[in-house]
Amino acid sequence: MNDSKRRQTLVNFRLTAEEYESVRAAALIHGSSSISGYIRHAVLTNVNSRLKHQLENSGAADVPSLDDSVLQLQVTIQHLNGVLELVGSAFVREAKRLTSTGPDKSNGSATELMAKAADETM
Secondary structure (H helix, E strand, O other): OOHHHOOOOOOOOOOOHHHHHHHHHHHHHOOOOOHHHHHHHHHHHHHHHHHHHHHHHHOOOOOOOHHHHHHHHHHHHHHHHHHHHHHHHHHHHHHHHHHHHOHHHOOOOHHHHHHHHHHHHO
């Protein structure tokens, strides 16, 4: 990162344990490498969205930006990637559990087990 883009200002705030866990889960789902990076992205996205909304309401910007569309696609893809990783992990855990207990003790069809694994991730 060059000097003109170096981040030098620190913003600090407190969260409850529940808020922290929600943010941590969201960062994981969105594929962020850190919670602070995820929060920075979320805040800046929110700020830019609000500024754009104000400009649109003032009539200054009538055409949505291609950059905004691409950004939204990136966020959606990151979210889906995170969900797929969580579902895959839960499915692998369930498969390992079934392997260790044997199929006669599994209590369900393959479809039910996949649904159970998916429910664990939500």
